[in-house]
Amino acid sequence: MHSRTKISLLLVAVLLLAATSALASQCVNCHTDVEKLKAIAKTIIKPVGSAETAGKG
């Protein structure tokens, strides 16, 4: 493969990797933000267990 082509492909790969890494941190940006999570939690219906459960499990 032509060396210029190789360098171009390598550059694209590096850019893609950088972009992916930056976007992946969106998980972290949300999940480390207490206020953001609290705001989301307010919109979620809390799951409940059956009211009929009785006795030791």
Place this chain on the structure above:
Amino acid sequence: MAPLELHEKVLVSPDFLQTTHGEIACTECHGGNDVAADMNQAHSGIRADPTFPDATATCGQCHEEEARLAKTSLHYTLATYKPMVHQRADQAANQIKMLNQGMDNHCYGCHASCGECHVSRPNSAKGGFISGHNFNKTPDQTNQCTACHGSRVGNEFTGTTGSGDAHYTKHDMDCMACHSTRDLHGDGKSDHRDRYDVEGLSSCQDCHELDDKIEQHAIHGEKLSCYVCHAQPYANCYGCHVGLDDKGLAFYKNPDEEELFRIGRNPAPSPKRPEEWILVRRVPSVQTSFEFYGKDLLSNFDQLNNWKYASPHNIQRKTTQNRECNNCHGNEELFLTEDKVKPEMRKANKGVIVSKGMIPEKQEDAEPKKKTKKKSSYF
């Protein structure tokens, strides 16, 4: 155990990100879509617990042996449940199918994956990170072990019911002080009959020698399991029924519970458990436990005993039964005699029932312990 708020359950601690596990991209284990701005799209295809039902692709990338053992670990698979329950079942295919549905709804939610022991509360205890997604090598007694093993073992161990276990109350030992990694990760075998079958299971003798210098040890030797002398009365539940309520939510009802102490005969002495006398606990299930799912599903309920080998976690050095010989000898009340077993279950429990003639005789020449005189106050 205080409930976690919804946001706390998924709140990742910044210090987790500095750890080896934290340096791995979230999506590599959890899946999902890390380029989507919208939460629902970001969570599309997500695996909240990527360590269940198979940890090979996640934990197994680095912890190959642990992930391999997890596949046969009883905490992971609950593999002894179905064989045991099926022995009590009507064997017709449609009956087994209905029974399995019931077991899937009520029994199999209680497994423990890698994540549920090392990262979060178990799902059956409503889940949630216990330390910001940090991976703890040693499971947490309150948030993990007794989150599932709470109502009998946990309460007895901590003294929520009864006087507690001296290992905890006097020596500050938690579950993992005795229960080795092997107990939890398993032995790699998949033919266990019950939870006591795990090879190399921790035992009292790991730390305590059966010392003949102690008179009662010399006399009783291996005739008694340690629990017979050192445990206290323990919870015996009865009459458990399961079903789905009108909202489709699973429930269980365990109406009867008694604190009992019952010495039974060892029905199957083995090199691991050679004792002649053991403690037995009544299992909560009854013939109609799954009747919500179908009639007569457990029509062969009496094929197995329902008083089973017990290892109550409420050990004390001095107990009522070891205080004096005749607190046990000749004391019919402590033994699982036939009158204490329902008539329809006497045949099934034949191996553990103690006939009155078998009860060790009262010791006529046993000297009662001298009562020490209380010192009188000068005031």
